[in-house]
Amino acid sequence: MKKQHFACMGLLCTIFWAGCSGSKSHSELSSADTTAAISNLDTAAKQVKLVKTANMHFKVKDVKSISQSITALTAKYKGMVMHHSMQAYTGRSERVPQGSDSVMLISSCITNADMVVRIPSGDVDAFLNQVGGMAVYVNSRNMDIEDKALDYLAAQMKFLSRSEFIAQQKKGIIKVKNPADVMNLKDDLIDQQIDNKRIDNAVKYSTVGLNFYQSNTIAREVVVNDDPSNFKLPFFGRLGYALANGWSIFIDAVIAMANLWMFAVAAIAIWVLYKYFKKKNAIAAM
Template sequence: MKSISLFAAMVLVAVASSCKQSDFSKSEEAVSTTEESVSAEPAPTAKPVQGRKFVRTADMRFKVKDVAKSTFEVEKSVNRFGGFVVETNLQSNENGTETAKLSQDSIVETKRFTVTNDMIIRVPNARLDSLLTTVQSQVGYLNHRVIKAEDVQLKMLANQMAQQRQQKYNARMENGIDSKGRKLKDVVDAEDRLTTKNEEADSAKIQNLDLEDKVAYSTVSLQLYQNETVLREVLANPESLTYKTSFGTQVTDSLLFGWNILQGLITFFLRFWTIWLIGLLVFFILTRRTKKIALK
């Protein structure tokens, strides 16, 4: 009986230990699964603080492998999070150009340039952290990352109170103008004061609308750049493109030039044909007289 009870106890201990090991392995699998799901999810969205309204801004400057590709990835993330791109300025800044002769008719041009992009993004305030986490995946080297949050709750309340005061004042002024205004000068002065107060009320309303927009959508400024890029191209040598006239063409041009000179001389002398005719007549007369004298 003792041996049977000892054997049963050993069996119970073995079963209990195996159950504990299975539970431990399951717990490890659950922990690893939870860690993977947490790492795969984006950063948690910002929750509004009770009684607070924040204007949140972010400014980042960082280096990437390819500015154009990173820009496209950032723009896709902005669209995914319900934001929009206010400005993007993607450009290549030339640092210098060098040329070297490769052969008689070709050269090698080496151009060094740096690609940069300055972006301004608006994204819903609650998705700002998620966007920054996504942008972080493009960062090769981070120069700076500045995030600011300005509480504008009191400023918005002050604007609302100013609007209410202006509305009450305007109501009293309009009532006074309608009921007591008699003289033209008094009416004009009252109307001018009322217009000024209306402008102040409109300004406070516009300021509140602007603050509400900034509270709803955070502004993100991004400056992307990459390492200097070197571009080499084989181009035609401009010096070898100089055209020389052939010998046959030069001979033809010379003959034509001489013929043009001869034509010019002939036409020049033909202009004085009357002089030549008178000279011939004089020569003919003088020759005949000379012969007559010789015969006598």
């Protein structure tokens, strides 16, 4: 706290020096403005800006119904659901034939959900306790609290410093050659105001992240058999098709053999020559 007061006094000294060095013909801040600036900074230095964030991971009996219950509970506390997603995907699955055109698909289903809600900061503990009461058991629960008072004070001090600079520039005490520098300074003023608005909003409403899941379920569903190999003709149809196919194969074999007639003639000629030379060699040996 002492450091914050020293920072305030340092800022005031800086403003005082800028006013004196600008022009002898102009006075520095009026007594009323100086008193107001000191009062605002002193108030900011004493403020506590606690920003709470919480997370919970837990198991429930039914993800869908608990999602609806959490949404209703959030509305009860005048909060808001910022994000909600539910996922269901299959693990192992088996196909049990139910006939020639259908099968029963038996699947293991895994279901979970994620939610991000904003709750008034004073009700966060009560909200988490009630959500925990919906769970079969809680895997993890944590809360972080960060004090943004110094960030808030720094933004206010910068805002006052820049405001004083612009006021002196308008009066002609300080001359700025480049107009773009003045525009950038004004943009910084807006950014600091927005940053403090964000801090105020984060202090008022805490962000709570929820991740929950349920036990795996078994889903049974009769679906169309999409495997073409399971669709077969009746017995006599298959028999007729086999006879026709056999005749077609026989014809193809005959045609293939006809295409190879030169190989058959060559084989016969080689066999005749082999027998001839074998017989001739036998006679010569005698």
